[in-house]
Amino acid sequence: MKKFFNLCFEFEFYLKIAISCTIFQEIFYWLLHNIELNFLIQVLLYWLVSSVSFYSIGLFIEKVIKKNDTLKEKLTARVKKVKKQPFPCFTAKNIIIGEIRSFTAALIILYLVPEVNRGNSLLLNLGWFLMRIVAADFCFYVFHWLLHRKFLQKIHLKHHEFADSSSFVAGHKSLTEYIITTIADIWLIFIFGYDITQLCAWAIIGNAYNLEGHSSLSIFFISSDFHDLHHTCFKGNYGIQGFWDRVFNTLNPPTKKLGIMFPVASLKYTMKSSSDLD
Numbered sequence: 001m002k003k004f005f006n007l008c009f010e011f012e013f014y015l016k017i018a019i020s021c022t023i024f025q026e027i028f029y030w031l032l033h034n035i036e037l038n039f040l041i042q043v044l045l046y047w048l049v050s051s052v053s054f055y056s057i058g059l060f061i062e063k064v065i066k067k068n069d070t071l072k073e074k075l076t077a078r079v080k081k082v083k084k085q086p087f088p089c090f091t092a093k094n095i096i097i098g099e100i101r102s103f104t105a106a107l108i109i110l111y112l113v114p115e116v117n118r119g120n121s122l123l124l125n126l127g128w129f130l131m132r133i134v135a136a137d138f139c140f141y142v143f144h145w146l147l148h149r150k151f152l153q154k155i156h157l158k159h160h161e162f163a164d165s166s167s168f169v170a171g172h173k174s175l176t177e178y179i180i181t182t183i184a185d186i187w188l189i190f191i192f193g194y195d196i197t198q199l200c201a202w203a204i205i206g207n208a209y210n211l212e213g214h215s216s217l218s219i220f221f222i223s224s225d226f227h228d229l230h231h232t233c234f235k236g237n238y239g240i241q242g243f244w245d246r247v248f249n250t251l252n253p254p255t256k257k258l259g260i261m262f263p264v265a266s267l268k269y270t271m272k273s274s275s276d277l278d
């Protein structure tokens with residue numbers, strides 16, 4: 001019974017991602033479906049949506065939410081305390097390198113992948129995004145697990161310079177790791193093609209859960225200190241969320257917070273506090 005609820009809990013994350021992506025896809029579809037977008041405009045749009053959402057969500061978490069003591073205390077997910085350390089700083093050089101990376105990635109992805117038009121069917125989009133997040137999580141799990149093996153660790157150490165974490169640690173990684181994690185994120189569209197409205201929606205939500213996952217807060221998508229523990233302990237919790245870690249038995253049990261959108265987390269919480277189920 002407990003195992004079942006734990007899996008539901010992981011699935012809650014997938015559902016939140018799929019529903020949020022579907023909503024954003026509808027918005028992009030509504031804005032763009034009457035406009036002819038050539039290749040270069042699509043590249044620019046995809047790059048701009050990715051970059052603007054990355055900085056604006058990250059700054060919102062760090063400069064608005066964390067500056068409000070009540071909110072910060074209420075939303076903190078981190079349980080295991082770590083020594084404070086300075087976080088990645090914004091230098092013009094870092095920002096320019098980051099933008100060159102993401103523009104080049106957008107250019108290569110859209111050049112190599114065939115374009116498809118999936119329309120705005122809610123059910124079809126929901127199914128697509130659900131499949132994408134489960135597949136992306138699986139692929140990320142496998143690559144991330146490999147990056148923690150001795151012979152590949154060097155590639156991943158830059159991301160682990162921070163035992164504590166803040167939103168922008170999400171983007172703090174070596175070029176090789178950037179390429180590997182981008183492939184893990186997008187490989188499914190190489191098989192099924194890309195729809196620009198889906199791609200933009202995925203970029204925004206991807207940035208949102210990635211930044212939140214590194215912020216030590218539990219705002220909407222992230223319901224535990226799952227990734228905080230990964231940064232603190234340097235082992236276990238290799239997935240985006242705990243589903244594949246449960247499957248492959250590499251879970252470093254996270255401390256769960258009450259869910260915001262669905263009741264599964266609340267159910268789990270109630271059951272845990274009555275502690276009579278195992």
Ligand SMILES: [Zn+2]
Pocket residue numbers: 144148156160230
């Ligand atoms: Zn790692």
Ligand SMILES: [Zn+2]
Pocket residue numbers: 159169170214227231
């Ligand atoms: Zn991380």
